[in-house]
Amino acid sequence: MSIPMLQLRGVSKRFGGIQALQNIDLVGQAGEVHGLIGPNGAGKSTLIGCITGVNRIDGGEIRLRGDRIEQLPVHRRARLGVARTFQKIRLAQQLTVFENVAAGLCAKRFATASGWRGVLAPLSSRAIAEPVEDALVATGIADLADEKVASLPYGKRHFVELARNLVAEPDVILLDEPATGLTDDEREHLSMLVRQMAERGTLVILVEHDLNLVGRLCDTVTVIEYGRRIFNGTPAEAQDDEAVVRAYLGSAKLAKEAQA
Amino acid sequence: MSETSAWILRALFVAVLATLPFLVNGYWLNMAILALIYSLVVYSITVLTGFTGLLSFGQAGFVGLGGYTYGVLSVKGVDPAAAAAWGLLVPTVAGFLLGLPAARLRGHYLAIGTLGFGVLVGQMLNNMVDVTRGPMGLLGIKSFGFDRVTWFYFVLALAVGLCAALEYLDRRTFLGVVLKSVKYDEISASASGIGVFAVKLLAFSASAFLAGSCGVLLAAYMRFLTPDLFISAESFRYLMMSVVGGVGSASGAIISSLILTAVPEALRAFGETNVRLLVYGLMVLFVLWFLPGGIGGLIDRLMTPVRRRITPRPRVAEPAPQPTSLPGRAS
Amino acid sequence: MLTQIIVNGLILAGNYALVAVGLTLVFGVMRMVNFAEGQSVMIGAFVAFTATPYVGYLPAIAIAMATNAVLGIILERTAFRPFRGMELNGLIASMGMSIILINLAELIWGTVPQTFDTSFNNISVTIGTVGVSVQRLLVIASSVVLLLGLWWLVQYSNLGRQFRAVSEDPEVAGAMGINTNAVARMSVVLGSALAAAAGALSGPVNLITPEMGQAEMLNAFAAIILGGFGNVNGTIFGALLIGMVQSLAAVYVSNAYSNSIAFGLLVVTLIFFPRGLVPERMEENV
């Protein structure tokens, strides 16, 4: 088997007195959709932060295509092909959709030292406009290109963030609860985008509460609870795993039963 | 306003400015020259605060470094062109060096940190008597040998050219997007591969360069320097010009530095008393009340429809690798 | 000599602290820098100076504080409320107000620096080897009392809880039913009144002029940053630190760079603690 796209080994992270992550292992292959689930506060967003570099890990290693990246700052990892969305959407509110997506190009353009040479290029030049427009079309927000992000409905902003990631053609994309606040149609659109990305060979790591969506989309699922990995396998296996059911699905099931 | 009329308006503005030497006497021409020179330091705030979102209370420090480097060297007999080059280099390097620690600071921590830099430069210029002649003032500075009208067209060309370049940078170029991404959200900017620290260093150096160029021109034009020209209060005056012009709008910056330089002089008509400054203070308040976005905000409001229409995207209609069944819903 | 240095430092610190806590309160609640705080000091000194012959010194301090409370309301209305969320506009608007206040003061009280003598000025007690006027001791004592009062207010009173709630998160505080406008107004009123006290207390130590108050502003800024913007207790600590360091440096280093020394301390601190010695709040959670 070839070198995995992303490999975490024994990743640990402490915040003050709290052990947020302990000894997490995770392997993701190119073209895989990897679900990352767990109860609230389990450490999913922290783990994403560790992979992208927002959080510095205290122990363990993170390899991208076999190379260790845990010491690199956020923007360097982005340039190596690690993209992400945020649970609480982070976009430049006062800029237009087009400009926000164009900013996503930095990861690709600055990946080489000569990237600085093109910074004075006009936004209308082909090298910028074409990929941005493609991403806008793919995410279905082309008609909003010149709107300010602040004026968009919440659901649309998810797609702006996605387009901003897509435009850089990342190798790994981490989606932090991308379906929150989406309509059913938008949710379908999102699933289709995720599949397309995977088909293109991107590793998609999906943090999501909608287990339905996770079940439909993911090839593999990692479940964490209290900062520890308690399961790794296919979604189908996860449904039968005792620990997972107890920790997470159980509570959801209980909730469903209570509803019924 | 259509794009054509916007261009006509811009051209008209520059044309009116260009006829100034024929319309006003030397006194007002001098004011215009000073205002245009000051517009450079306001641009430095446009780049730093307006584009990149970094607040500086110490711009007078860079202006002073540029001015005194030029002044001291030229008094020592260095050729004006060489002195000017040094006068641009020294503040730029200082901006870079200050940026190293300052780029890690946020918001008001940065503002006060840079205020410290401004205070330090001010005190140094005053206390290093052997070099700067301190409070005795530096006289006998050599200049480029321009007469007043030449000076006017020279600084007009510089100010208008820089204004156009900055507007272009801001609205049309990739670099503009990079800078503004850092301004609005550093975390998402770095997640998109933008080296926030490097961008901030670049902004600091560019801003210091612009402020330094203002200092060099001030020294070369006025041909005297005193440390009092570069005290912290000046930094705040530049900031006032920037805010009245609309931080981040280069067009607003040039108009506001013209207005805010001319008004205190025009108000001498109220008599040489405190009333004049009282009216000045009130005027600033009124501008802010009625134009919270400054002059640039007003320009933007007039121009916004233009911006939307000038970026039509015919390619968007073409079916690219299209989602077949699930197109995004039109909002 | 050391006693003397400590007394000097305490006087400086008291003065900076009274100005700085006013700035910090306004900043905490509104995220705005009140540039006219120095002029509030000046107006406070002049009002107390004008009132003293009629009512005596101590009541005059109260009058100055009351007058400045009104000035605070005017400031909040003209310079801060119109610019909620636009902090630079607030800064420049308060700069506009400070220009207006200086020139009004020059028109009312003239430009000749004036002596503001109180009965405490001429009584001198000996501490260590040198004399210290009772006025200066009064400055220290009153600063301590006022700052303790403020600390109690912020920490334990209902209003203080509202201050802290609004500082923490104005939106949530508003949703909880706190009248953020009223809290904002109170912050400026309190800040202004404290500045008046600073002016009325330190006025008799030095001459009073319409330009006074501006030098204190610089050091108050430094104190605020050291203590963490918006943090009242941290600010008091910052002021104390700056007062002491300046006092020491003046004797053992040089006074020609006295402001730079305060800012040098600040810059060094910021290099190691980019968010001040007493950080404002936890790092943002992404």
Add this chain to the structure above:
Amino acid sequence: MRLTALTLLATLCGGGLLAMPTLANAQTATETVKVGVILPLTGNTAWGGRPAKVAAELAAAEVNAKGLAGKYKLDLVFADGACEPRTSYGAAEKLINEDRVQVMIGEWCSSASVAAAQVAADAKVPMVVQISTADGIAKNAGPYVFQSIMQNGEVQEREAELLLQKFQFKTAAILVENNDFGLSFRKNIREILERKGIKVVLDIPQDRHDVNWYSIITSIQGANPDIVVASISAGQAANFVKQYAESNMKTPLFFDYPPPPYIFEKQVGEQAGKLGLVRGAFFLKNPDMSQREKDFVAAFEPRAEKELGAPHPTVHWDIVTYDAVMLVADALKRAGAKPDDLAAALAKADYQGVLAHYQFDADRGVKPEGFEFVFIRTTPEGGLEVVK
């Protein structure tokens, strides 16, 4: 055109001999010279600029009434320099380019005067710097600028001389504010005192914006000198004396000339009197003053009181401003209003003013020999007396 033609016709008609003097008379009656005067009329030095303005107006009134400028009448145009270089620069530009003044006088603060002098030099408008004592303003600004007051170096030489005469001391502390006269004072006095074998035990500058002098007083206490010699500007000096007296300091105190007599005594007369503060001065109202000075005081003080709304005892800044207008009038009378002639005439001035006898050296600085310089002491009652 038509007038010239008519005049020509009249001359031709044979009235030549009669017409000539009439023509000259007409000229005498009409030619007005605009004199620009920049003074701090707002801001922290307006206390001095406003009375100085009255003195300048008094001088102009006298010149015009008595024809002291020959065929010229003076028309003073005032502009506020606010003691700031930038404002003074604007003021000078306005006076020269808008009001078209033919000669300038001003400012007060050295940095502001430097700014105005540069404008005057560029425009080739003669200018008299009458108050600022920073060394070499005229020398550096070029041939159109004159400095009609003794410069710091010269003042301080006199002060050191008098100091050694009037005080007995072996050690001294030098204390200055880091403004122009402070820094110059520090350098000159130290040199002179050390040459005379005085030991300088303390030598400290203080930032000019810093009103806290306690730390410096603590240092002085530690060094324990025989005398403290200080150069501090007007308002700051009063702060210092206040804090010095309050700290129970007994070391004798000597000041450079900047603290303004009377205003200073009104501010801290009591404390200064207790200390027996001595300072340098160009002038003090006293029974032994010259007749010219007596006349000036008699004419000036009622006028100043009327204009300013409060009594204003004469200080040297008023007189030097008055004298500067007179100097200009004298030069106009001798050489006319053409800039080059006027500058040349000023350079050759040999004029007895109220305060001094004015003659300029090659660098257009006034010759110090024409000036008297005295020491004045604050009396315990808060009055002032000349140290005999």
